[in-house]
Each structure stands twice: as C-alpha cells, then as structure tokens.
Amino acid sequence: MASIVAATPWSRIRTITKLELAPPIFLQSSVYYCKRRRFSVAASLSTNTNKVDGQVRVRFAPSPTGNLHVGGARTALFNYLFARSKGGKFVLRIEDTDLERSTKESEEAVLQDLSWLGLDWDEGPGVGGDYGPYRQSERNSLYKQYADKLLESGHVYRCFCSNEELEKMKEIAKLKQLPPVYTGKWATATDAEVQKELERGTPYTYRFRVPKGGSLKISDLIRGEVSWNLDTLGDFVIMRSNGQPVYNFCVTVDDATMAISHVIRAEEHLPNTLRQALIYKALGFSMPYFAHVSLILAPDRSKLSKRHGATSVGQFREMGYLPQAMVNYLALLGWGDGTENEFFTLKQLVEKFTIERVNKSGAIFDSTKLRWMNGQHLRAIPSNELTKLIGERWKSTGILTESKGPFVDEAIQLLKDGIDLVPDSDKALSNLLSYPLRDTLTR
Numbered sequence: 001m002a003s004i005v006a007a008t009p010w011s012r013i014r015t016i017t018k019l020e021l022a023p024p025i026f027l028q029s030s031v032y033y034c035k036r037r038r039f040s041v042a043a044s045l046s047t048n049t050n051k052v053d054g055q056v057r058v059r060f061a062p063s064p065t066g067n068l069h070v071g072g073a074r075t076a077l078f079n080y081l082f083a084r085s086k087g088g089k090f091v092l093r094i095e096d097t098d099l100e101r102s103t104k105e106s107e108e109a110v111l112q113d114l115s116w117l118g119l120d121w122d123e124g125p126g127v128g129g130d131y132g133p134y135r136q137s138e139r140n141s142l143y144k145q146y147a148d149k150l151l152e153s154g155h156v157y158r159c160f161c162s163n164e165e166l167e168k169m170k171e172i173a174k175l176k177q178l179p180p181v182y183t184g185k186w187a188t189a190t191d192a193e194v195q196k197e198l199e200r201g202t203p204y205t206y207r208f209r210v211p212k213g214g215s216l217k218i219s220d221l222i223r224g225e226v227s228w229n230l231d232t233l234g235d236f237v238i239m240r241s242n243g244q245p246v247y248n249f250c251v252t253v254d255d256a257t258m259a260i261s262h263v264i265r266a267e268e269h270l271p272n273t274l275r276q277a278l279i280y281k282a283l284g285f286s287m288p289y290f291a292h293v294s295l296i297l298a299p300d301r302s303k304l305s306k307r308h309g310a311t312s313v314g315q316f317r318e319m320g321y322l323p324q325a326m327v328n329y330l331a332l333l334g335w336g337d338g339t340e341n342e343f344f345t346l347k348q349l350v351e352k353f354t355i356e357r358v359n360k361s362g363a364i365f366d367s368t369k370l371r372w373m374n375g376q377h378l379r380a381i382p383s384n385e386l387t388k389l390i391g392e393r394w395k396s397t398g399i400l401t402e403s404k405g406p407f408v409d410e411a412i413q414l415l416k417d418g419i420d421l422v423p424d425s426d427k428a429l430s431n432l433l434s435y436p437l438r439d440t441l442t443r
Helices: 002-006 070-085 104-117 140-153 163-175 191-200 247-257 272-283 313-318 323-331 346-352 367-380 383-396 406-418 424-433 437-442
Strands: 025-028 031-034 037-040 057-060 089-092 156-159 205-208 215-220 224-229 236-239 262-266 289-293
Touching: 057 070, 057 262, 070 089, 070 104, 070 262, 070 289, 070 313, 070 323, 070 346, 104 313, 104 323, 140 156, 140 205, 140 236, 140 247, 140 272, 156 191, 205 272, 215 272, 215 289, 236 247, 247 272, 313 323, 323 346, 323 367, 367 406, 383 406, 383 424, 406 424
Parallel strands: 057 089, 262 289
Antiparallel strands: 025 215, 031 037, 156 205, 205 236, 215 224
C-alpha cells in the first residue's frame, strides 16, 4: 500500500485533531472490505449535540450559479433563526466548485440579497473567521489531504475504468433490472495491477468503498428516522480524474472541519446524506444533526420555478417588496408558533423559532398572501419613515418635484391604506392628482 500512496501527486495528509462531534446515526450489519482485510464499522447513537465549546454552529452554503431563490432564502433564514435562538454562529460558505457555472457576479448578488434580508453572518466572505477559507474553490488542498487519508486507510481506492466501461456496466444493470451501481471492478485490485496503470498514465478517480449489506439510519430533526439500504448505493466517486473533488466529499469535509453542529437544508439534499454519513465515519468524524426542510411548492403543488413567476429574492426586491415582509412570509412557509399570529418582526422570529415546529410537508408559495403581508408591514412603518420612503420615490420618478412637505404628508396618509407595495403609490398619487375635483364640485 505504501508504494501506491507514494505515487499520488498530492501531498501526504497532515495530522488533524479529531473533532468532538456527535451524530444520530448507526449502521446495521455493515462490513468494509479493504483489499483482503475485513473490519466492521459501527457507530452508536448519542444525545450530545455537535458543538465546539458548547456552541451551536450552522451554515448556509449557496452555489453562486444564479440568483438566490426564495427556497434558498428560507433555508438561510431557518439557519439564521436557529443560530440566533441558541446563541450560536451563522456561517456563510460559498460552494463554487462548479467552475464553469460559478460567477463572481452571482456570488455578489447572493451576498447582497442576504444582507438586504437582514441575515448577517458571523463567519464567511467579507467577515472572515477561524475556520476559513469560506469558498470551496480556495479549499482544494484540504480536500486532497483528506482524500489521501482515505486512500491510506483503505476506505478509498483508485478506479481506472473508462467512461465506456462505466456506461457498459449501466447498460448491463438495466437489462438485469438492477440498480445502476458500480460493479467494484477495481475494488480488489492488487498493488501490482494498480502500479501498472499508474506507470501507463491511465486516468483514475477515487472511489469510496461502501459497506456490503445492511442499512444506515439517521434521526432527522424534522423527518424522524430515515434509512437506506446500502446495497442500492455502490462504490461512489469522491475525486474526479482531473483532481476535482465531488460535491458530497467537499460538503462533508467542510462541515466537519468547520465544526458545524446542525445541517439545516432542503429535502432535495436528503439522498446525499447517505454518502456523507459514510464519509464522516471513514474520516473519523462524528456527524452533525440533520434537519431537511420541505420544498416550497407552486399553487399546483409542483416545485416552484420560473414558470410560476418571480422566484428570486432580487426580483421581489425590484418589485418593491420590503425585506421585513419577505422574512416574515418565508418564515411562515413550513413554520408557525402555534398561535393564530402571522405578523412577526425578525427579532420576534428569533425569540419564537424552534426546529421542532418546522413542518415536513411542502409549503405553498402564495404570491397574493405575500403581497397582502407586505401591505401590513408597509402600514406598520412609522409615519415619518413611510413619508420619507414614498416621498423620495415620488420625486425620483418625476411625479413630484419635492420629496417632502405638507402635501406629501397628507397624500401619503390618504393613500397608504390602499397600497400594498411602494410602487403602487405612483398610480395612486397619479389618480389623485388627475381626479376631476373642480367638475365634481360644480355639479
């Protein structure tokens, strides 16, 4: 094994202190097969939370490949509320390993949207912290070190299969009506066979050895017990042939080394948890707690998408929605405080939020209700602030030449009950100014 490891182009793994993390996970009847050695793997349930110095640490990890979707904004909000309610840390991490689609412009837009919503982060881009860097593209050396560690321990092996071979495996599995999993061709290769391919310069990936037989279970804070059959997985790639790490490997290394205690994310990431749990165990880290939040659905109960209208935070901001209204509405998509109250400030949400009250059913995005809620928040703004907000808009749009004065004050007081968005005030004032008052009085 030593001769093979020495041939890797990556540096040797440095000694890293094992984090005191505690997972709600266990494996059943699972055995790793490493070369011709066999050893069992087991993890026990624990009631201890995964903390550093007793502190809750959560993260929001967007990919800068587009605008911040309202679903992502709600995930960020739930993480923020949970951290603030527990006196913990809210970490922002940029997952930009998709080099072709990631852009600096998208990253800046995401940061601006989060700031606009009032979700200030304790660690991350522009802030720093003890667990940086906070962009995945700047953490490649760390991923390579951990990949080498797994190679040395036998949890990972080199796979020299070509794309054509892999496609043929899938076709055969499909004909046999079996899951399209890797057959394990290189899982039992000898040192000599591997060395021969290395000398030829054959491209290879790093594949993770999945335990044979049994199942894996986690206790999700929202969904309860979730289990997977390990036989449906197959050995999976953690490093591509070009040296780029795969998403599930990056996320696991990042969450472990950043001491994340609770992973609160969308339910579409639930299938990823199986691979991540296996990587956690192989690296000697305990798992954080997981909480998978339901998707935000359109009125037809399909996944909310662009075809349903505005879906990004930036779009709603441009339409004139208030950040406090967006935060209030997003919080109610799958959460409630158990009362009839629907009007909350961010401070009140921090005081009342608990992960136990997050619903596992999908939440319907109702743009009509969002508009109504924005109107409620608009009318709750103190008179002097509302006058400044609308008055400055009227001046900037050219409806009025001045942004303040007795007329502006009176007009806003007269019109505010009939508008839900600040831009609505333009038409309302225009209608008021064009009203045929003289004709009405002379009739």
